[in-house]
Amino acid sequence: xxxxxxxxxxVRVRWAHPPGHIRTPYYVRGKTGVxxxxxxxxxxxxxxxxxxxxxxxxxxxxxxxxxxxxxPDDQGRANDGVEVEIFEHWLEPAGAAKEGGT
Amino acid sequence: xxxxxxxxxxxxxxxDQDGPLTYYQAMETAVxxxxxxxxxxxxxxxxxxxxxxxxxxxxxxARVVARAxxxxxFKARLLEDGSAACAELGIDMGPTHLVVVENGExxxxxxxxxxxxxxxxxxxxxxxxxxxxxxxxxxxxxxxxAVLGEFGTEIPDDWEVxxxxxxxxxxxxxxxxxxxxxxxxxxxxxxxxxxxxxxIGVTLPKSP
Numbered sequence: 001x002x003x004x005x006x007x008x009x010x011v012r013v014r015w016a017h018p019p020g021h022i023r024t025p026y027y028v029r030g031k032t033g034v035x036x037x038x039x040x041x042x043x044x045x046x047x048x049x050x051x052x053x054x055x056x057x058x059x060x061x062x063x064x065x066x067x068x069x070x071x072p073d074d075q076g077r078a079n080d081g082v083e084v085e086i087f088e089h090w091l092e093p094a095g096a097a098k099e100g101g102t
Numbered sequence: 103x104x105x106x107x108x109x110x111x112x113x114x115x116x117x118d119q120d121g122p123l124t125y126y127q128a129m130e131t132a133v134x135x136x137x138x139x140x141x142x143x144x145x146x147x148x149x150x151x152x153x154x155x156x157x158x159x160x161x162x163x164a165r166v167v168a169r170a171x172x173x174x175x176f177k178a179r180l181l182e183d184g185s186a187a188c189a190e191l192g193i194d195m196g197p198t199h200l201v202v203v204e205n206g207e208x209x210x211x212x213x214x215x216x217x218x219x220x221x222x223x224x225x226x227x228x229x230x231x232x233x234x235x236x237x238x239x240x241x242x243x244x245x246x247x248a249v250l251g252e253f254g255t256e257i258p259d260d261w262e263v264x265x266x267x268x269x270x271x272x273x274x275x276x277x278x279x280x281x282x283x284x285x286x287x288x289x290x291x292x293x294x295x296x297x298x299x300x301x302i303g304v305t306l307p308k309s310p
Contacts, residue, residue, distance in 0.1 A: 023269050025216050027243065039199070042271045060270055062201075071244060079262040082243050085270035 003059040003088070009035045010094035011063060013086060021049030024090045028082075032094045033065040036083055044087065059088040155228070162193050163226040163275060164296035167307075168289040170202075171280040177204075184275065188225060195224045201266075204277040205303075208261040212250065212303030213274045214242045220268035222275050226301055233302065243267060253304040276303040283310045 005011055015030035023045045038061055043054025067080040123131070137143050166188055170177040180187035184200030200222060203211040215221065216239045221229040232238050242249045246263045250256070257263055266274045278300045284292060287310075299305040 023217060025267065025269060027216070039201075039270075039272055045270065060272075062272070067246075074245075077247065077263070079260070080246065080264070081262065082265045082267060084267045085272055087270065 003038050003041075003061075005035045005038075005059075005061060005088070005091060005093075007035050007037055011035060011061075011091040012094045013063070014090050014092060016090075020046055022046060024086055025084065027070060028063075028065060028084050028086070031065055031069055033063040033069070033084075036062040036064045039085060042087075044089075061086055061088065061091065063091070155223070158223060158225075158227040160226045160296075160298035160301065161293070163222070163298070163301045164293040165289070166191060166193070166225065166275075167277060167296045167301065168292035170277055171284075171292050172289050177277070180277070193225065198222065198224050198273045199271055200225065201272045201274050202277050203264070203266055203274060205279045208258075209264060210250075210257045210261055210303065211264050211266060211276045212242060212246060213266050213268065213276060214239055215268040216240065216243055217269055220273060222273040225273075225275055226298055230298070250304060253299065255305050275301050278303075278307045281307050281309055 010032060011034070012032045013024060013028045013030060017029075038059060040060060041057040042060050044056075044058050045054070048054040062083050063086050065082050065084065067074050067077050067082065070082060134148060138145055138148070166180065169191065170180050176187060176190070179190070180202050181204060184202040185195040185198060187202075188195050188200060203213075205211055213221075214233075219229055219234040221233060223229070238249065243265050246265050247257060250263070268274055278296070280292070281295055284295070295308040295310065297305065297308065300307045
């Protein structure tokens with residue numbers, strides 16, 4: 001499967017709260033980060049959790065977030081960051097949607 | 103411990119676990135017995151799998167770190183593809199996709215799984231209880247420096263602390279920096295400095 005994003009791209013995590021087994025943590029939803037690397041393509045855990053085959057496989061990325069983006073009240077740690085694995089269907093190009101979830 | 107082979111108790115005896123099975127304990131027993139009964143697995147295979155799981159220890163990870171400190175070409179391969187590099191040392195990573203994150207001049211890495219307890223078990227054994235605790239999982243992404251401080255690890259203000267949240271198919275190991283004063287050390291000597299916690303990233307390696 002062709003990856004939609006490349007390392008260095010700015011992306012926003014969808015601000016969405018579907019039910020089920022979701023491996024996109026709440027604390028990054030609606031937040032903007034940068035693609036750190038493409039991990040490969042993997043079966044979709046949201047399907048696997050219900051004993052379905054998880055196909056088609058989906059690109060998985062590591063996304064870097066600045067601490068200050070995740071926790072706006074966090075002061076004095078400008079350099080710090082968090083990197084999280086996120087499946088492609090949870091990402092959209094930064095700027096494509098209104099910032100949410102803060 | 104006294105010469106008589108007894109030891110004094112300063113704690114109450116741990117209660118026997120005589121309560122009823124929990125839902126999942128009963129389910130595990132039922133499924134295991136069915137699989138054995140139907141000839142899918144044998145009791146010996148189940149026992150051996152548990153033994154192999156318990157036998158994995160941080161010593162394997164320490165060997166990988168010591169090799170990376172000693173052999174720059176190996177380190178490059180380890181950072182490129184962690185699982186393949188471990189296989190070179192005869193360490194079977196199973197289905198695990200290992201990502202090795204290297205501490206730098208002013209960069210400190212630390213690992214967590216905020217959603218559950220994902221951990222590089224094939225490389226460093228079973229995770230410690232605190233790694234699975236909600237307090238660690240929720241706090242280390244929110245206030246990593248405070249959490250590191252509670253482990254006795256103070257990271258200078260002008261360094262970057264980078265937290266890696268294992269949310270999907272990757273597993274992580276921190277490659278710490280080689281301690282000063284270890285020039286000329288053998289890999290076995292170096293491995294002695296590498297602890298489980300420094301491969302999780304909550305501490306630094308031991309000093310020589």
